[in-house]
Amino acid sequence: MADPTDSTWDWKTGVLANLLITGVLGYMAVLHKWAPDFYYMSVQEDEYIEWSTYCAFAFAAAAWLLATWRGRGWGRRLPWFTAGLALFCLFVAGEEISWGQRLLAYRPPAYFLEHNFQQELNVHNVISTDLRKLSLRTIIGGYGIVLPLLAAIPPIGLLLRRLGIHVPTPWLIPSFAAALAAYVEYPWKYTGETVELMVGLCFLFASLHHLRKTNAVPAGFRRQPWVSVTIAWALVMALGATNAAAARVHRSEDPARIEAAKIELEALRRDFLWMASGRSKVFSLSHSLHKRVYTYEQEHGAHRLLRGEFADLVSRGLPEERAEFFLDPWNLPYWINIRSSQRIAFLYSFGPNRRRDSSYTEIRGDDVGVFIVGPQTD
Structure with a gap:
């Protein structure tokens, strides 16, 4: 098994990945200061920030599912960690769009009709805000920062490999740290929407790094990892904007x-x-x-x-x-x-x-x- 602390990205890809993720934070900061009306429109439900977040987590779920599929088989350790990452990303993606309720027009269970004013099937609207914030901080800090730092210690890194825990590349620590700092400091209203998109991109890029390390991507992408990172980011943003435009048409007659x-x-x-x-x-x-x-x-x-x-x-x-x-x-x-x-x-x-x-x-x-x-x- 490849060493989880061994980054297969060159420094250019690592820097590019961090710029693409932290650039989201910079973009929203500029909007908040110079175009507040557009900023507040951007963070609303079914707008391009929410849809881009959905796309980032959905693509990450697919990538981790592929990693799980390739990791199965006789004589191999159960790929429980990649399966868990796939389920987590799938859960977050589903929550972002209320599990397709607004798209498919189905009726959620009675509990959500009674306790969720939006009458939509999602969990984050019916749990406490403090618990939701604590969970996100723990995931960002634990998975994105603490885990790769611990894996750099040889005995702990060996233990993590034996347990089948796949550590995100250390190249993404700056982006995870920026997301955590923004979430803790909350420099402007609804920073959480920006942080969720940043975290989605972090998980997506971490999955791409893992697939490259395990030779699960085409040779061209393995030779030039910055290409897959750039394409993934562009697809997330483009599909987010496209889905938001389609959602505006859909909700006009809802x-x-x-x-x-x-x-x-x-x-x-x-x-x-x-x-x-x-x-x-x-x-x-x-x-x-x-x-x-x-x-x-x-x-x-x-x-x-x-x-x-x-x-x-x-x-x-x-x-x-x-x-x-x-x-x-x-x-x-x-x-x-x-x-x-x-x-x-x-x-x-x-x-x-x-x-x-x-x-x-x-x-x-x-x-x-x-x-x-x-x-x-x-």
């Missing part, structure tokens, strides 16, 4: 999103009614306005919206980023419209076509809306 928007708008309506009550005078019809709910909360100090019934939907699976920025299921802002002279106020979403159809006094077209004050609430 009735489940319309129903989710109705539930969310009703929760927002009750929050605004609370603010109009005797307990709070933040909301009133004294002035006409038409603006995003997020802007309204910021400018009018409507902090009830951050801890009211709409915010409580997070405990049932509403993504935190949508709750914090008051985004609808199509990842566009919820709006509030107040006409003081007509004594009308309503909340609305642009709906499936993602453009405004409503007038100042009526909810029209496929816009999804609810009146706070008006004829329909009398």
Whole structure:
């Protein structure tokens, strides 16, 4: 068996792999500072960052499955570790897209319908945030950093080989370390989405390194490993962008999103009614306005919206980023419209076509809306 501490990459391939992975972090940092609107769009559900993460883990799962297949046979040690890596990557990929529920339109088990506000089949929305963060930190640090460092110690490296544990190449330690540091420091909101993509690429490149070391790739790729690394990265990014574009078309006619928007708008309506009550005078019809709910909360100090019934939907699976920025299921802002002279106020979403159809006094077209004050609430 090949020595797991022996990197078969030359220094150029190692540097390239780290640049491609850490470049994702740099790219998102630039977006966050100079194009915040595009940044927040990028980290939303079914956008290109999530789909690229799915592709990275899915490709890694396939590569580790190939390694497991090649490692089977009489007289060989059971390839339990590569099988475990394949299952882990497959699990993460499945979680990223809710196990294809949005694509195949199947109904998840009743437990997820009851406890997950998105009513989707995934585990990460029904476990505690602290446990999820601890698990990811342990995997990044344990597999990507501690394991290759321990394997460099001859007695431990020998033990790992005897146990059938395949150690990731030491070349990837900088990328794993960068991902861990970003996840611990969390320099900007939703850094976790970026870290997940970085980790997916780390696992993918680790699998490519292992396949090359075991001669499971074509000779051309073995001679020039940077080619397989570059192609894999390009495929992940290209397919991520393509799938995101297809997902936008798919979700434009998704009735489940319309129903989710109705539930969310009703929760927002009750929050605004609370603010109009005797307990709070933040909301009133004294002035006409038409603006995003997020802007309204910021400018009018409507902090009830951050801890009211709409915010409580997070405990049932509403993504935190949508709750914090008051985004609808199509990842566009919820709006509030107040006409003081007509004594009308309503909340609305642009709906499936993602453009405004409503007038100042009526909810029209496929816009999804609810009146706070008006004829329909009398």
